[in-house]
Each structure stands twice: as structure tokens, then as C-alpha cells.
Amino acid sequence: MRKSQLLMENCELDYILDRYLVENRPDDFFFIQVGAYDGVTDDPICGYIRRYGWRGILLEPQRDAFLLLQKNYSDQPQLRLLNAALAAQEGVQDFYTVKDVGELPAWSGQIASFKLENVLKHKFAIPNIDNQVKVERARCFTFNTLLDQAGERKVDLLQVDAEGLDFEIIKTIDFTRFKPRILHYEHKHLSDRDRDECIFHLVSNGYRIAVGFYDTTAVLTNNHFWRWITDKRVESGVCAHARGEGY
Numbered sequence: 001m002r003k004s005q006l007l008m009e010n011c012e013l014d015y016i017l018d019r020y021l022v023e024n025r026p027d028d029f030f031f032i033q034v035g036a037y038d039g040v041t042d043d044p045i046c047g048y049i050r051r052y053g054w055r056g057i058l059l060e061p062q063r064d065a066f067l068l069l070q071k072n073y074s075d076q077p078q079l080r081l082l083n084a085a086l087a088a089q090e091g092v093q094d095f096y097t098v099k100d101v102g103e104l105p106a107w108s109g110q111i112a113s114f115k116l117e118n119v120l121k122h123k124f125a126i127p128n129i130d131n132q133v134k135v136e137r138a139r140c141f142t143f144n145t146l147l148d149q150a151g152e153r154k155v156d157l158l159q160v161d162a163e164g165l166d167f168e169i170i171k172t173i174d175f176t177r178f179k180p181r182i183l184h185y186e187h188k189h190l191s192d193r194d195r196d197e198c199i200f201h202l203v204s205n206g207y208r209i210a211v212g213f214y215d216t217t218a219v220l221t222n223n224h225f226w227r228w229i230t231d232k233r234v235e236s237g238v239c240a241h242a243r244g245e246g247y
Contacts, residue, residue, distance in 0.1 A: 035161035038068035061138035087140035095138035164189035
């Protein structure tokens with residue numbers, strides 16, 4: 001892959017959003033968040049949501065985490081919260097999580113996947129994880145269904161955190177209909193092959209890529225924002241106070 005196909009090495013989402021919101025109204029922003037968890041823990045966009053009142057759909061398949069998500073965003077009526085997941089087909093699927101028993105790492109509640117092996121690979125930190133796994137039934141939607149129900153003209157941001165299934169989710173997108181202007185996903189749990197194929201898939205659909213330490217950001221190139229963000233340094237600080245604020 002040519003160097004020109006990368007936006008910038010180690011360019012994080014905050015950098016992209018800061019510049020995007022200078023060019024676009026911060027209070028006219030629609031997003032879809034896949035794997036929202038509790039809306040606070042390690043969440044890259046919760047500060048923006050609260051500061052600017054962003055509209056969005058947030059999906060979290062874990063029941064306990066979803067209850068916390070509802071509580072944490074109870075004062076944000078413009079958000080649609082779904083106890084559900086994204087998939088290629090609608091229906092109900094088995095979903096694997098870790099039981100909240102014993103002394104577990106603080107991040108164990110974020111271990112959840114449709115693939116059992118993605119949960120069990122954390123055995124290095126939870127030696128008895130084989131006995132800690134529980135199965136939930138997760139309702140699944142497709143992207144097209146979400147868009148039909150939302151009735152939005154544009155999607156500014158698609159945020160994905162799917163514990164190693166990020167590429168599987170991205171592959172379900174019908175890019176002839178749905179092209180978020182910014183797409184941000186976690187790549188640290190992807191295999192090297194899936195990481196490369198995901199980048200190639202996005203570049204083939206009109207995106208340029210920014211690779212961070214744990215995450216990748218893709219920016220749609222069919223509008224002037226792409227050229228503006230790579231040609232200018234913006235020091236306005238329009239979003240400086242939004243970053244990292246949970247409340």
C-alpha cells in the first residue's frame with residue numbers, strides 16, 4: 001500500500017474530529033456507535049456527545065452494560081440506545097461474555113464477542129476464564145435497518161469497538177448506500193491479515209487511513225474536508241474542552 005494512502009501515522013480520532021468540527025456544525029452531527037459499553041469507560045466520543053448534543057444510535061449487546069449505558073445517558077434524549085448488536089443478518093445470536101465473579105481485571109466487563117475464541121484468548125490475565133464464560137442471547141440489526149429507522153441524511157461518524165470483530169462488521173456495510181464521513185475502529189484485536197484487508201477494503205471504497213496505536217481512523221475522500229485536513233494546521237481548539245469529558 002502506498003504511503004499516500006495513509007492520512008498520517010499515529011493520527012488519533014481527536015485530531016480528525018477537531019478539524020472536522022471546524023468545517024462542520026458541531027451541533028449538527030449524527031453518529032452510530034457499535035459496542036458502546038457503558039458510554040463512559042474508554043469511550044472516545046462521550047465528551048463530544050455531551051458538549052454538543054450529538055444525535056446518534058448506540059448499540060450494546062451486554063445486558064448489564066446496557067443498563068449502565070441507559071443510566072449514564074438518561075439526560076440525553078436525542079440518543080437512541082439499543083440493547084443489540086450489528087450483524088450481516090437480523091435475528092438473535094449467542095454472545096459470549098465473562099461472569100462478574102471473583103477477582104477479575106477492571107476491564108473484564110468489556111470482554112464480549114460472538115466468537116468464543118475471542119473471549120478465551122484473555123486466559124493470560126484470567127487463568128480460569130474457561131469457567132467464567134457465560135452466554136447471552138443478542139438481538140442483531142443490519143446497518144440498512146438502522147439507517148431506515150433513523151431517517152438521517154448523512155452519517156458523520158461510525159464508531160466500532162467489537163472485540164476483534166470490527167472487520168467483520170465493516171464488511172457488512174453497503175458502501176453504495178452508506179458511507180460515513182469518518183469511520184473509527186479498534187484494530188488491536190485483529191490479526192495482521194484482517195488488519196491489512198480492512199485497510200485495503202476501506203481504501204477501495206474511497207477512504208484514506210490514519211493508523212493509531214490501538215485504533216484506525218478512515219476519512220472519506222470525496223469531499224473537500226479530506227484535502228483541507230491534510231493541508232492545514234488548525235489551532236482553534238474548538239473541541240479542546242470536549243475531549244475526555246465523560247460528564
